[in-house]
Amino acid sequence: MTQRQVQTSLCLKTFALSVGRGDAVLASGIALSVAAGSGLILRGANGSGKSTLLLTLAGLLEPLAGTVSLEGHDADDAPAFHYCGHRNAVRPRLTVSETLAFWCDLNGSPAIPLAEALDRVGLSRQASLDAAYLSAGQQRRLALARLLVSARPVWLLDEPSSALDSEGQGLLAALISTHLNEGGIAVIASHDAIAVDGLDVLTLGAVT
Numbered sequence: 001m002t003q004r005q006v007q008t009s010l011c012l013k014t015f016a017l018s019v020g021r022g023d024a025v026l027a028s029g030i031a032l033s034v035a036a037g038s039g040l041i042l043r044g045a046n047g048s049g050k051s052t053l054l055l056t057l058a059g060l061l062e063p064l065a066g067t068v069s070l071e072g073h074d075a076d077d078a079p080a081f082h083y084c085g086h087r088n089a090v091r092p093r094l095t096v097s098e099t100l101a102f103w104c105d106l107n108g109s110p111a112i113p114l115a116e117a118l119d120r121v122g123l124s125r126q127a128s129l130d131a132a133y134l135s136a137g138q139q140r141r142l143a144l145a146r147l148l149v150s151a152r153p154v155w156l157l158d159e160p161s162s163a164l165d166s167e168g169q170g171l172l173a174a175l176i177s178t179h180l181n182e183g184g185i186a187v188i189a190s191h192d193a194i195a196v197d198g199l200d201v202l203t204l205g206a207v208t
């Protein structure tokens with residue numbers, strides 16, 4: 001799938017999902033249905049389980065109960081999920097371009113040229129700079145560029161606006177809007193406002 005091909009049958013669903021760490025349940029009875037072209041924002045206090053839910057949706061943590069499925073996607077097809085965590089996964093000794101090339105090689109499904117991805121996140125001028133010298137917000141932009149160079153329909157984003165300035169937050173909103181308009185799905189954990197129309201909201205309860 002390229003980013004410009006819409007898979008209208010795609011739907012991320014959970015059934016009676018419980019998530020947690022070890023035996024500790026953080027959220028239970030989660031019934032999600034996020035269709036192609038739709039986004040969901042996860043809200044909740046620190047420690048309420050937003051990251052844990054994202055990791056479970058990504059298949060990186062096992063559900064404590066219930067199921068996660070991506071209807072309309074054949075498991076034999078290319079991977080469907082992009083997980084973008086708290087950390088930027090930036091190697092200091094690689095240049096910005098080399099970093100993106102690495103992720104493109106690893107994740108496959110080239111979508112747009114590296115230079116175009118850097119342009120879209122406002123890092124064209126830093127292409128040859130070692131990633132170590134990027135500011136915190138620039139490192140976040142580089143992490144977001146990974147979403148663009150390899151096309152995957154489901155974006156799972158953990159605090160994607162962290163360290164972004166107001167222009168960067170607008171740019172992030174534009175990236176998400178474009179992804180949804182092209183038939184993608186996004187689930188976003190954030191304490192910030194994400195200026196994308198029509199996002200559903202799921203608020204997780206605080207741990208007591």
Ligand SMILES: Nc1ncnc2c1ncn2[C@@H]1O[C@H](COP(=O)(O)OP(=O)(O)OP(=O)(O)O)[C@@H](O)[C@H]1O
Binds near residue numbers: 049051
């Ligand atoms: N590896 C782990 N082992 C045990 N407990 C963990 C582990 N990782 C996280 N937790 C705990 O799980 C709970 C939920 O953490 P999680 O990161 O999902 O919350 P969050 O809602 O994303 O929080 P924040 O808003 O601070 O990012 C926290 O109490 C945390 O301490």
